[in-house]
Amino acid sequence: MTAAPEAAAVAPAKVEVIANLTGCKPEIRIDADELRQGICHTEKVDYLITTFPEEKYKRSWLDSAAVYGGKYLVGTRWIVSAKEPEMLEQFRTKLGGTIEELTGIGPSVAPSAS
Template sequence: MPQQQSRGRTSHPLPTARLLRGAALTASLAFLPLATACSGGEDDAAASSKSSKISAAPAAGVVAPAKVEVIASLTGCKPKIRIEAEELRQGLCHTEKVDYLITTFPEEKYKQIWLDSAAIYGGKYLVGTRWIVSAKEPKMLEQFRTKIGGTIQQLQGMGPTAGPSSS
């Protein structure tokens, strides 16, 4: 009769192997911002949903870090943090020209979930790596794009449309 094999993990990695894996992970994370900065936001086009129209990022390839305060300073404001959660951070910028929101995400998947949810309402958004800027005046997004990079996405609204009243 054959013996059953143990389902549990019986061997543990050596401390040296664990240290090497940790060092490799740390090194790869250190180089991640450099690789991301060189992309010019082109990966965002591939991640967008079918319902969005995308414009190209600036030729300079500028990409802002995914931090509300840094993006805000690049656009010329000091943000008021509205949401501080595990899935996102959101800051409100109020200027003489326009009010706008800067939303950052710890992972791309949260950004994509946010965009998928916003698609119901439609509108234009400036989208970068782990961040989104939305403005009351969508024409301002082009000016922000020249400063912080990203792509402008036009999301198609899918909600109810106003029709003639039957009463």
Template structure:
């Protein structure tokens, strides 16, 4: 049965979007390893996201704005319709800043990242992840947002019985 051109194009865009989100998650997983806690991630409502005094009204922001507030000049790694991602490298920590044009893209990214687990600072249409999760609380003072712990899926590291 022949497909309509609109359906074919829509399914290709859907696949492309999933590919971009998947690539972002893979780059995040290799750049930032999660902590060992196994708490479930809560759903954050926009009303629960706080703006920090230093940030004023940051969200939704650009990668460069968030990076400036945290003291770095980002190297843009991903520039796509669904997200932008920049890498910040400082003396203290390496971290990723990811921004999204809509909340639905951010939620899709978080859903995909939940497989890997880890802590994330989540704001309105942006996410910050760091190799040192304790840095997220320092960034929260400057940016606002909420620190979320995502549950990883897959085998857990446990001592062997041999």
């Protein structure tokens, strides 16, 4: 049996497959028609893995997340988000995908200078 390249093994995949490639056993938080989401708790970082049955659901999710801003690792019908965005680059070497930075359009949590 030959091993497939790691990055090619994921897209599109199940939450459990992506979690396994990143070294965790996920706790499924959402199991709906539009998406499945699992959380991974590790010593280094907590992160969410979200998978979608179709690309249009992923795009809608990203459009909604744009309000909050942040960085996301985005693949074919899946997204990984982490409290420590620098971990996304490490995950990208295992999963493939691209890192997208959403600018955020909501209120700032920092006091304004005005």
